[in-house]
Amino acid sequence: MWLGRSSSCAPVEARTVLCSILPQFNNHSQQDAQELLLLLSSTLHDDLKKVGRCKIRFSKHQLRRDQHRNCASTLGESTIVTKLFEGQLSYMTVCMQCDHQAHSMQTFTVLSLPIPTNTSKCSIQDCLSLFFEQTLLTGADKMLCSACELRRETAVLTCLDKPPEILILHLKRFGCKGKNQVKLRTNVVFSMKLDLSLFLSSSEQNTSYSSYRLYAVVNHAGQLNMGHYTALCHNTLTQTWHCFDDSEVREIPDSHVQSADAYILLYSRKPFRKPKIVGL
Template sequence: MENKKQCRSSAVRQQRWNRPGVCGLDNSGNSCYLNAVLQCLCSTVPFVEHLLNQDTRKELVRSKCRVAEVFVRLLEEMWMGRSSSCAPVEARSVLCSILPQFDNDSQQDAQELLLFLLNALHDDLIRVAKRQKCSSMRQQRRAQNRNCATAAVESTIVTHMFEGQLSYMTLCMHCDHQAHSTQTFTVLSLPIPTDIIKCSIQDCLSLFFEQTTLSGGEQMLCSVCGLRRETAVLTCMDKPPEILMLHLKRFGCKGKNQVKLRTNVFFSATLDLTPFLSSSIENTSYSSYCLYAVVNHIGNLNMGHYTALCQNTLTQTWHCFDDSAVREVEDSLVQSPNAYMLLYSREPFQKPKIHGL
C-alpha cells in the first residue's frame, strides 16, 4: 500500500514538473563534473537547437554517430521538461568507452571533460558533413568518377560556436624584427593573480593578454639575426567566439604540493573584451558578452564537488544544478568564490525552436 502511495506521489510530481530545459542529473558515482558540463551545454540554446533539429538527428542516425546520438537523446529529455531529473547513464557509458580515462569513480576535471566531449561531438558531426558532401558530389559529378571520400570538411556547429582565434606577435629585442602567428582556442585558461584575496575577471584577462618577454633558456631564434634573442610576445584576440568559455586556473603547485587557489574572482553579467581585441576588428558588437552559465568547484583538489548555475532562456531565471537537486536562485547569488568556469554568449539567446517543445 505504501509503495502505491509513493508511486502516485511520484507521478503527481512528474505531471506538475513543466520546466523545459530545467532538469537535474543523477550522480552515477562521483560524476558531478560530467553533470555540471552537461548542464552548461544544455543551456547553450543555439547549440541545442541545431542538434535537436529533425534533419540533424536523421543524419546522425544514418552516419552511425554514437556519441552525438546519445548526447542528443539526453538533451531532448532535459528540454522536454517532463521530469525534475534524469539519469545520464547511457551518455556516461558512451563517453567512457571512447575516453577510458574517465571510466572510474575518481574526481575529474570539468574543463578537461568539456574539451574532450566537444571534440567527440565535432568528430561525429564531421562524419555527417562528409557524408552529406559526398552524396552531393556524387549527384553533381557522377560522370567525372571523382572520389569524394577525401572531401575536406573542417567546420561544424562546434567550431562555429565555440572556436575563437588568438594572434601572437613576436618582436626581436635586438633587431626589432616582427613575426606573426595565430592559434585557435575553445577555452581560455586564465591565470589568477597570486597572493591576493579577491580580483576581477578583467584582472585575469589582463594577466593572460599582458606582454611577456622570453629570455634565458626561453629565447627565440630570430630569422634575421640568425641567433636566439630576447623576444617580446604580444597576444590579442583576432576572432572572438560566439560562445566564450573562460577557465580559471585554480589548481597549481606550491613547491612540491598541489594547491587550489581560493581567490574570489568577481565577474559580472556582461563582459567587455574591447581591451583584448585585435585592432583589425572594427565591429564593436564583437566585444560585449552576456553570462549564461557558471561551473562551480567546492572543496580541494582530491575531495571536491562540481555544481552548475545556468540561466533558463524561457524564464530568464537562474537555477542551481547540484546533480539531481535543482533550485531557482536570485541573480545576486550567481557570483561565488567557487567559480571555476564562466560561459558567455555574444548574442542573447532567443526562445528555443525545438520540435515538440
C-alpha cells in the same frame, strides 16, 4: 531534451555513452570538468565531421566537381562545435635586438586564465589582463629570430583576433606552493556582462562584436583531489537562474550566482534564440 517529452532529464545515458568513448572517466575518482569539456567538444566535433563527409559522398553524383570541392571544404572541417566555441588568438613576436616582427595565429575553444598571485580577491578583468599582457622571453626561452638567425630575447604580444560566439573561460585554480600542488582559493569577481574590446586586435575593434552575457557557471567546492562540482545555468526564456547539484535542481536569485568557487565561466555573445526543431 529540447522536445520536452519528459518533465526532467537525467544525464545517466549520456554519461554511459561518454565513458564508453572516454574510458578514463569511467570511475568514481575526482575528475577535472575543464578536461572533460575539452574532450567532449573535441569528440563531438570529430563525429560531426564524419557525418559531413558521409553527406558529401552521398551527394557527389548530384554535384559538379567544383561544387563538390566547396562542399567538402565546408562540411569536412567546420561543425556546429567550431562555429559556436572556436575563437582565434593572434601572436606578434618582436626581436629585442633588431625589432623584426613575426605573426602567428592559434585557434582555441577554452581560454585558461591565470589568477593574480598574492591576493585574496581579484576581478575576471584582472585575469584577462594577465593573460593578454606582453611577455618577455629570456634565458632558455629565447626565440630564434629569422632576421638575426640567432636566439634573441623576444617580446610576445597576444590579442584576440576572432572572438567566439560562446566564450568559455577556465580559471587556473591549481598551482604550486613550494613543492606541493594546491588549489588557489582567490575570489574571482565576475560580472553578468563582459566586454572584451580592450583585448581585440586592431582589425576587430567592434564593441558589439565583443560584448558577452554570462549564462552558466561551473563551481568546484573542496580540495585539489577531493571536491564537488555544481552548475549554475540561466534560462533566458524565464529570466531565472537555476542550480544543478546532482539530482537536485532549484531556482536561485541572481545574487547567488557570484561565488568564490567559480571554476569555469560561459558567456554568450548573441541573445538566446529558440532553436527551430521540428516538434518543439
